[in-house]
Amino acid sequence: MSDPQEVHPAMPELPFPFPADDRTLSPHTGYTRAHWEAAADGLLRAALRYATPGHGLIDLPGPPSQSGVRSDGLEGFARTFLLAALRAAGSEGSDPHSILERYTAGIARGTLTPGRDDAESWPLIGHFPAHGQPMVESASVALGLRLTAPWTWQALPSDAQDRTEEWLRGAFRHQPAPNNWYLFPLTVAGFLESVGRGDAETARAIDRGLDLLEGWYRGQGWYSDGDGRSFDHYNGWALHMYPLLHAHLAGDGALLDRLGPRLHTFLESFSLLFDANGAPLHFGRSLTYRFAAGASVALGALTGHTPLAPGATRRILSGALRHFLDRGALTRDGVLSLGWYGPQAATLQRYSGPGSPYWASKGFLALLLPPDHPVWTAPEEAAPAEGPDRALALPAAGFLIQTTGRDGLVRLHNHGSYSRGADSAPDPLYARLAYSTRTGPTGADNTPDNHIAVEVRGARSYRPRIQPLATGPDWIASSQVPLFPAGGPILPSARIDSLTLVRGRLEVRVHRTVGVPAGTPIHHSGWAVAVPPGTEAETEQGPEIRLAGEEVTGQLLGLHGWRTATAVRAPQGTAYGPWALVPELTGTVGEDPAGTVFVALASLTGEPDPAPLAGLATAEVTGLTVTVRLPDGGGVVVDFGAGEAPTVTEVDVRADR
Structure with missing residues (x-):
């Protein structure tokens, strides 16, 4: 079997510093934790060049989504903030480039006058479909704050905390889309409860999301994305990720015991859907999220609910990251493009905007594993798809x-x-x-x-x-x-x-x-x-x-x-x-x-x-x-x-x- 980078000869030079391959520890991909950290840093520096003066929005270049430019700016902020949070939380708060400071300032600025038509204010969370996109982004803001609370939430003045809470609570008071969107209010509620701001409203949001999740479970680890029979990558990067990560961060043993075995079973089949060249399966919507497809693989290692050996886990994750970096998923200035490899309209949906690809941040979930975790220290093993037919x-x-x-x-x-x-x-x-x-x-x-x-x-x-x-x-x-x-x-x-x-x-x-x-x-x-x-x-x-x-x-x-x-x-x-x-x-x-x-x-x-x-x-x-x-x-x-x-x-x- 040839190495992933040998399958496709046209490998662009990355627009940010990157370590040399380590073929001793990682014989299949050459990637180690240092490569993941360098990729996160490079993606963040590139995106932050497009922040507004007060850092409240990140207006990445490209055609707007159906939600409009202001919502797209919030999307760019929220999804890159999630990446910054995973990067910092995985390094125990280390933030040598003061990136978290910029996002903390952006939260304070964006929530100062939400809904106002000015240069920095965040749009209010509304009902799906017309004004619902900010509800999606509220989950990334809340999860980012939950992961970095000592360095972001606690650094906000009390009035900014109150404004942020009020903006987030809009996720409870408006109608989500009838699918994985109900896990966004759950994620917001989990954060508010983690900082001592829980109440009956947050409890209802969590219970509602978990109750719906039960109704969507179809067996063998697979959920339908809402009623009916819609199965795709949302199983991994949403339906498993949000509730199980909430249970892990909250230390909710009962919920981990209920949802964890489903993730274990899911990964038995889902781990087969990654090519030996690193590519995830090209199927379903939102494919511009690319290596976010590995989020559930990392989550399995984080929570201990995985059938995969540590070396196979890193093989899948690094294979997917390298696959897209090698094949031109970044623009020349280091921004993730709207598409699969390069820009490609047929891969997109009407809700896709310039910041949409940064849900790929979920693929960096493995950075929450400490550097001495076996996923980072064990030699790479072959991916499941490289075994027998x-x-x-x-x-x-x-x-x-x-x-x-x-x-x-x-x-x-x-x-x-x-x-x-x-x-x-x-x-x-x-x-x-x-x-x-x-x-x-x-x-x-x-x-x-x-x-x-x-x-x-x-x-x-x-x-x-x-x-x-x-x-x-x-x-x-x-x-x-x-x-x-x-x-x-x-x-x-x-x-x-x-x-x-x-x-x-x-x-x-x-x-x-x-x-x-x-x-x-x-x-x-x-x-x-x-x-x-x-x-x-x-x-x-x-x-x-x-x-x-x-x-x-x-x-x-x-x-x-x-x-x-x-x-x-x-x-x-x-x-x-x-x-x-x-x-x-x-x-x-x-x-x-x-x-x-x-x-x-x-x-x-x-x-x-x-x-x-x-x-x-x-x-x-x-x-x-x-x-x-x-x-x-x-x-x-x-x-x-x-x-x-x-x-x-x-x-x-x-x-x-």
Whole structure:
């Protein structure tokens, strides 16, 4: 396995001082605690250049969010203050550059006349959605104050403390978004109680947040982000982080005992979602927070609720940090850009502003571990994705995780998670059949990757609410009702059942249409691969589509039911390149009222020059039963006619050859 920095040769020089690699202690990444401290210092110095004269706001350059410039300035202040707090608290208050003094002055200035339209005042906390963004930032302000109270809160004059408390209490008195936002008032309440300002209002905020959290827990360590089935990185950097960190800081043993085992279980699967090159999985919203994805990994070590060895914990955390620093996530002046590597609009949401990327500060949670903690002193170990090939089904979330040790690549097959607004429009960051650590979804206006759609009157369906059906050790199945854009066609009683089975790098994808009119065109796409503009797809042995990118090769082959195969241009590109190709198969729904079955074989690999898919697996279809022959001589039978959910049975088909 190559080192993370060897995977991508274009490594920019960092715009701040940085230590040399330590390949003795950290053979995989070269990073130690000193690198984390240097990164925090460099990010802070760069951001603070954009502070207002009284330090009350930090107006980072870039297009404003939907909340407006003043809210964005508060966001820049609050999120970098959290980074400063983690840096100082992890060094027992050491602040050689007087950074905390600047933030303390900024709190006093920002709360002097909140809501006033002047150069420094903070916006008031209001109701979601129109005026709710300051509620998000109140949690970072409160957590930063809680971590640094001896040097910030206690340094504020009593009247400034009173004003700050009053501003923070706005989080209790206004309506949050119906999801992880309820943990922001909980975090504010935890701080106020920690400084002797708790009362019935703070107690209600904590109890309310914890009660809702219980209702969102779906099992196997995974929470839905609100009602429904929305699973993504918010599990780690919000739903686990805020309540468990509150319990840790408060010394609440009962709450730690209740929530801690869930984090332990969560990390058993979540730790697999980091590539050998350090990249976290590219899936879900707010991906511009980047290495904040490691917050729960650090939290597990901090609270003692982790299945990971200390050296593996640091390997994941440092791998993610280095991955983005090496690949241009910083602007030339050291500011985190809005995007994934560099600026990229499709990675963003309407609420993303110039200060938004600094929720990446949560990734520095490990700095709360003392320098002599084993996470910092133990030799780095391999990341979980660098081990043997894995297939891990997570019925609670509707996920199937697939890793391959030879290239360290991670894929997540999504048969259960969708965004809360799923019925209104397709969301590329949730609606796809699969995601990976080296590919990103295509933009909403381009041909979707990893998608199954029927076409009626020239309009293609999208994948809205996803209903999990069944899982096995290396397979997972779901069902969807195909919907069309507003004003488009309606197919009553129609549905598409889908199943993904994985072996090594291979993905067998089986789809069954039900209630779709005969003769309807159907399209299935594979992995979008970033390639230079104008690149043509390679072909291998007939209908296979092969897309060779800089780091990955994507392949797609129709095994049954597909008539044509082609590569479709995606000129909006992905987070991994400004231009991409998408492999696509096209077929036609048949006459059988019980449904039509389609089978494809897909692969995404970082291995050089992978073998053609033709001959690696075959599929024989009889009615609603599919017999798949696999490269090892074994096989599986997928039966869609056995009930509401498909059944999968292992069989020995070698004797039939």
